[in-house]
């Protein structure tokens with residue numbers, strides 16, 4: 001199909017960006033909004049976004065004019081009659097979207113492909129609202145659409161495979177990487193990302209570590225572009241909670257139980273950036289108290305001992321603070337177990353650890369050039385607990401036949417800005433290390449979802465450190 005003209009219904013956060021993406025690829029766009037006021041907002045959105053690209057030198061004034069001229073703005077759905085494809089980006093409500101799909105089906109020519117940008121609703125149910133279910137797909141863009149390189153192309157059991165392929169080719173023409181997936185809640189990215197974010201909220205709720213410490217651990221210790229609480233505030237806590245509910249309704253897995261803490265934030269109207277306050281933005285946010293350590297004893301890391309000695313600390317056995325790198329739960333109140341992960345030093349405290357020792361250890365590790373992350377002495381501490389379960393989810397997703405290793409890696413790189421996809425990360429950490437970490441987590445929490453995925457276990461047993469790729 002040539003895709004000479006497309007329709008975009010709803011020109012909010014996503015729709016305006018999607019209209020811009022089509023227009024930039026030289027395609028005529030009819031943008032439809034509910035009323036004149038919303039249409040003006042959509043126009044302003046397009047002008048702002050292309051204006052920014054102009055300021056950054058990514059578009060010339062002439063190119064910007066051409067892009068804007070390709071978009072016709074209207075409040076009449078009838079203007080979509082001759083579109084080759086119509087994509088909707090109206091609010092995430094099944095009844096409203098189903099009504100729109102039924103009307104588009106009546107209005108549009110028989111060959112028009114109808115697409116939805118839904119993040120969590122079943123595409124199959126939208127297809128069923130039309131008389132052309134074989135020509136209905138999900139085309140899931142990421143925010144901001146002009147910047148993010150991924151499009152999840154969602155086919156249902158009734159989608160014509162040719163239509164799916166054409167939409168995939170269209171995504172390539174738009175300069176995006178398409179990932180073909182079936183109609184399962186959350187598709188690839190949200191199905192992997194949201195349970196990990198929800199898990200971070202659970203650790204906070206259980207008091208395993210604090211908000212800033214968990215964010216630091218995942219950003220600096222793993223190299224993710226953003227910590228989970230910053231990301232949740234950006235996504236919107238209500239949206240995150242809703243997606244967790246959709247995932248749980250489909251899977252009934254313990255991994256998908258929405259955190260009660262997330263629910264109480266939503267109930268309190270603290271939705272993140274959109275409401276001005278979520279996990280961040282509390283006026284009570286302030287610096288933590290300080291208690292400088294005087295003497296230190298380091299066990300298990302020559303490098304840490306050297307760094308502290310170079311900073312002028314004398315290593316003595318009867319020190320105020322003992323930093324034990326690795327090993328098992330310490331049995332002295334002065335000893336803090338330390339796990340070094342890149343720039344991050346996790347400080348595990350047990351029921352015996354004295355508060356003075358924790359504060360002293362935190363300062364010492366800062367002086368030694370690490371970002372300290374105080375946490376409770378639980379299996380996996382913060383980084384491994386969050387990361388290994390997240391990676392395990394990716395293995396289970398592949399194992400269930402939902403998506404290929406390449407697609408899952410590409411989706412997480414392009415959709416979430418990861419430097420490495422989950423399988424690349426698994427291989428660079430070492431499959432055996434992750435499998436063993438998951439076994440420890442499972443032994444401690446006994447949650448079925450933390451048991452190593454059977455494929456991971458089998459590969460390690462076979463002595464392999466690589467997933468099978470064609």
Ligand SMILES: NC(=O)c1ccc[n+]([C@@H]2O[C@H](COP(=O)([O-])OP(=O)(O)OC[C@H]3O[C@@H](n4cnc5c(N)ncnc54)[C@H](O)[C@@H]3O)[C@@H](O)[C@H]2O)c1
Nearest residue numbers: 010011012013014033034038089090091092117118119143
């Ligand atoms: N925001 C994101 O990060 C994101 C990312 C991927 C997918 N999505 C999905 O995209 C869709 C839209 O989300 P959004 O964040 O852009 O919402 P939004 O609220 O910013 O925009 C929705 C727009 O639809 C318009 N609208 C409402 N009813 C309409 C109708 N009957 N006809 C025409 N226009 C109508 C509204 O005026 C508004 O401009 C949702 O399905 C959402 O799940 C959102």
